[in-house]
Amino acid sequence: xxxxxxxxxxxxxxxxxxxxxxxxxxxxxxxxxxxxxxxxxxxxxxxxxxxxxxxxxxxxxxxxxxxxxxxxxxxxxxxxxxxxxx
Numbered sequence: 001x002x003x004x005x006x007x008x009x010x011x012x013x014x015x016x017x018x019x020x021x022x023x024x025x026x027x028x029x030x031x032x033x034x035x036x037x038x039x040x041x042x043x044x045x046x047x048x049x050x051x052x053x054x055x056x057x058x059x060x061x062x063x064x065x066x067x068x069x070x071x072x073x074x075x076x077x078x079x080x081x082x083x084x085x086x
C-alpha cells in the first residue's frame with residue numbers, strides 16, 4: 001500500500017473508475033444480448049428498437065474512452081447485419 005497522499009488518492013479514483021467502467025461494459029453486453037434475443041425470436045420491431053439502444057451505448061462507450069473505435073464499429077456492423085436478416 002502506498003504511503004504517499006497523492007498516490008492514495010489516485011488509487012481511490014482508479015478503483016472508482018474501474019468499477020464504473022465495469023458496470024457500463026455490463027450494460028452494453030446486456031443491450032447487445034437484447035438485440036440478439038430479438039433477432040432469434042424474429043421480432044423485427046423489437047430488434048430495431050434494441051439496436052438503436054445498443055448503438056447509443058456503444059457510441060457513449062467510445063466517447064468515454066472505454067472502447068476502441070474498431071471494437072465499436074465491428075459490433076455496430078455485426079448487430080446491423082443481424083437485424084437486416086429479418
